[in-house]
Amino acid sequence: MRPLAIASAVLSFAATALCVEQGNLTKPLTSRVILPSTFKPPQNFKNANLVHIVSLEKSHPKESINVVIENIATTPQDEYFIPFTARQMETIGGLEVKDRKDPEAGLFEVEAVDFDIESDTQFYRVRLPKPLAPKAQQTLGISYSYLSALHPLPATIAQQDKQYLVYTFSAYAPSAYVTSKQKTEVKFPSTVVPEYTIIPGAKGELESPQKQGSKFTYGSFGEVPAGAVEPVKVRYEFTKPLIHVSRLERDIEVSHWGGNVAFEDRYTMTNRAANLSKQFSRVEFASQQYYNPPSTAVKELKFPLKVGSLDPYFTDVIGNVSTSRFRSNKREANLEIKPRYPVFGGWNYPFRVGYSADLKKYLRKLSSGTGYVLNVPFLEGPKQPEGIEYEFIELRVILPEGAENVKYSTNVPLVTAGISLHQTFMDTQGRTTLTLTAINIVDEYRDRELIVTYDYPFFAILRKPLVIFVTFLGLFAAAWGIGSLDVSIRGKRS
Template identity: 85%
Template sequence: MRPLAIAAAVLSFTSTALCSEKGNLTKPLTSRLILPSTFKPPQVFKNVNLVHIINLEKGYPKESINVAIENIDSKPQDEYFIPFTSQQMATIGGLEVKDRKDPEGGLFEVEAVEFDTESDTQFYRVRLPTPLAPKTQQTLGISFSYLSALHPLPANIAQNDNQFLVYTFSAYCPSAYVTLKQKTEVKFPTTNIPEHTIIPGGKGEPESPQKAGSKFTYGAFGELPAGAVEPVKVRYEFTKPLIHVSRLERDIEVSHWGGNVAFEERYIMHNRAANLSKQFSRVEWASQQYYNPPTTAIKELKFTLKVGSLTPYFTDVIGNVSTSRFRSNRREANLEIKPRYPVFGGWNYPFRVGWDADLKKYLRKLSSGETYVLNVPFLEGPKQPEGMEYEHIELRVILPEGAENVKYVTTVPLVSDEISFHMTFMDTIGRTALTLKAINVVDDLRDRALIVTYDYPFTAGFRKPLVIFIGFISLFAAVWAIGSVDVGIHGKRS
């Protein structure tokens, strides 16, 4: 972007400080740095105190680590490594690191480093914005989620049975450094937890976990070496669907002439809940709806759209689905839709939804020059109490024909970006399209801002009217030329 003018406009346009955050989250998830399988992080830090929190209240596990680190080296250090297994690296999403004591300071730069395939342990590398001086401490807040990490047990249940999920983790938070003191807290959606691992106490300490309602606490544990693990398995009740979107294609089309921005989202949705042990009974399902019991089926999707959204539509592979409700006023714009059938565990439901909005609510023009700033949510989608996870997201921002010098800012982790051309009706060279791809995203990142800046010359706005005018002139000229051709049959002149 251009220097201070554009930066100031972007900052004033957004209601949050997203564009001022420093971070890796617009960079690919993997770096070009290849480390050998025998790599071990230099022991330049120690974890003074660590609290590991695992939240199982949604259809995916969300983990956070609050850790006070201390530089035990003789030189300032700015690289902190977080270990994961290769399976965890394939399903981890939304990893963010920040200073717990300075939450407004923005996100730290984080990148996944690549390893030889012989190693099962891989790392994310965190770069501290300021090197940590020897014998000083800093408190990090690390958060992330895992996709497809919860498994129903039993895998098949009756239509009215309650569902139980299994999750496996380590009571010792995996770390690349020595940890002096730590504990792990697990938050469950209910108090019905029929199975869990018990860790015997030692040296007069009680066994773990300590229970307080729907919260379990493993520890506190004393000093542990780097890489220490203590496997824990829990099985708990979760009578809700596990909504997994294997692919989401989201288009945002900007029209300066129409003053409109059109949104369209195409979903391939899957319910990862327990499968039905018998055939689905429509009669049994209808009789249950009078008292609305908990169910693992997806029976309704609620879209909380931006105020001012208009003309929504909802279709699936068969056609339009009329079972929907749209409420729009000055305070809200809610779209509630019901799939054509209840989506039980193991079932798929592909569909698309779209709506329009006033472009003035999303676009601003800088006072000087021909630069525009577009602020749209990166992800909207259904807002479900059980949560949603997205395996692949492809977001395409289609700008007016002639837009150039396109740049963007977002705090959603991306794997790639591309600028191409999208041909539509009466285009000449095609509209400029920015395509962004992300993987392993959860709905906690819903409504994160995507800020796009681009230059749109004044003359470019007349490209399409000029093409239409020339087209009509050419058509009339062709009709006149054809009409002036003498196709009659005449006799020979004597």
């Protein structure tokens, strides 16, 4: 993960921006702003009250921080820093900040400002929409996930054994400021939690955690200094797969002449669950399916598609896989697929899924000029109860040949963006292609919009039929010319 993060930083400098306008509010993990390893955020704020929520209900941990911040400086302030370790910065995904009391106001501008590899502490800088006046307060909602953060213990189990996962975190929320009062709530998928850290109570208070069903609560804690850490380790039952997509290549091809938009997703998927301690037994697996017991294997994947999706297909590296079912009506379109084999812990399964749709459902022509607006989902992966994490996503929007003045907008955090040409059948110079890349994305980003605007001049619309007409005309002319040649052989006259 570390080499990937560093490589992404280099790519972000080299990304082309021809005719591209970035519209997402959350900036990439890899920022161009590099601060020295000795940097410390100015103590302009304090956390008056903080609630830290750790959700372990899916295959990737999600943490949320609801905090009331107060400006303790003598001047208005608009920069709030959130610290993370270097390892956390490599695996953190989808960090978003908003106003808890006004969520409709949108996301705050967030950027990673410290990429000094010599420092173990790095920061996200949050820009408040308006500077906070002295002694004024504001409630922030901070949320983020970690990829590859859960580890099976034991690492190997029998085919039908239950799986237990280990997660390590801090009972104190990460903060660069003094916190007056806080508590941490941990939500488990079940009440089976055989091991967990106990924190003794201070000054006659009860020890932590306090248990209430599948929720544990650490704290409440009194004043905690900036940067304080209270390690907590929990081990809990989670007999489900840990689906990890190391690479997703998604193509969206727009055809004005065909009135069609074609989607194709190519997955490199791994199950990070506990490995099998013995050789896989298909007989044992088949006999257990009558009872449908919990399993760490990936047995099927469900894709909720947009209404109107057509002609879906499902292939892997061997070829077409017919074990699938597609249901489509006026209210829904669902594709259910089964891999060629149950994907147990440590196993890989590369495959691709594709489908088409009517272009009118995604494209709108502007009332004036030659402009078009394309609205498509950035991600349409499987929707699984255990969740899915994506380490690297490359999205290509292949527009018609001759499209120009391409711009985009999305609230998915991106690493790079660029414009290139993609050669297809009967093209003269290639089709305009917008390429976007993102890292450390979880399935909560499913169906978030990607809006692409572009101009498609009238001459560009006629280019392909003119090329086809001229090509066939040239072929007929060449055939006529060759046919009219006299190639007969005659003897010489004496």
